[in-house]
Amino acid sequence: MATHAIFEELGVSYELIEIDLAKNMQKSPEYLAINPNGKVPTLVHEGRVIYESAAILLYVIDQYPESGLAPDIHSRARGLYYQYLFWMSSTLQEAANRWAHPEQYVSGDSNLQQVKDNANDMLTHCWGVLEKVLTNNGPWLVGEQLTAADFHLFMVA
Structure with a gap:
């Protein structure tokens, strides 16, 4: 997407x-x-x-x-751009996948809710991190510039 x-x-x-x-x-x-x-x-x-x-x-x-959908390669924003893309891929998106598809992470039905609950805790943390970033540094993830990282966030959200 x-x-x-x-x-x-x-x-x-x-x-x-x-x-x-x-x-x-x-x-x-x-x-x-x-x-x-x-x-x-x-x-x-x-x-x-x-x-x-x-x-x-x-x-x-x-x-x-x-x-202009990526910050200049020598800017501080470029590091944030990479950071948020990789963090969303490895942390936010992984938690969203565990929440949406807990059956892919355990066999049987006995631990599905536990997987989902743990994923929900991580998602709550991640959304809190993002809310703080966007509130303090926004309107976009790296500040004033819309980047591909924002499109990735849109997809996960």
């Missing part, structure tokens, strides 16, 4: 191929041949295959530096 939104923001042409997760299309041999993790999204650009949302966003924005 974040990559799709970035393409729309950039006004570039792209081909969106729907992968029906309910039909496990991400586990098909054809899809696994390009993304061995069997997850979405996956970007294929000029023969390169990139997967993981944050990596795709970084790659796409690097193709369009004039877009």
Whole structure:
């Protein structure tokens, strides 16, 4: 979703191929041949295959530096941009996944609620961190500049 939104923001042409997760299309041999993790999204650009949302966003924005959707490489904001993208991928998004799909983290039904409760605690913490950042430094994650990190936050939220 974040990559799709970035393409729309950039006004570039792209081909969106729907992968029906309910039909496990991400586990098909054809899809696994390009993304061995069997997850979405996956970007294929000029023969390169990139997967993981944050990596795709970084790659796409690097193709369009004039877009202004990434802070200058030598700025303090660039470090924050990287920080928030990686933190959202490894902490916020992981907690959201555990909350939404606890069955993927334990076998059987006995511990599903515990997984969900622990994920909820982490999400509460993460949303608190983000609220403080946006309140004190906003309106965007790195301050006054809209970046690809904000699109990633939109996707997770």
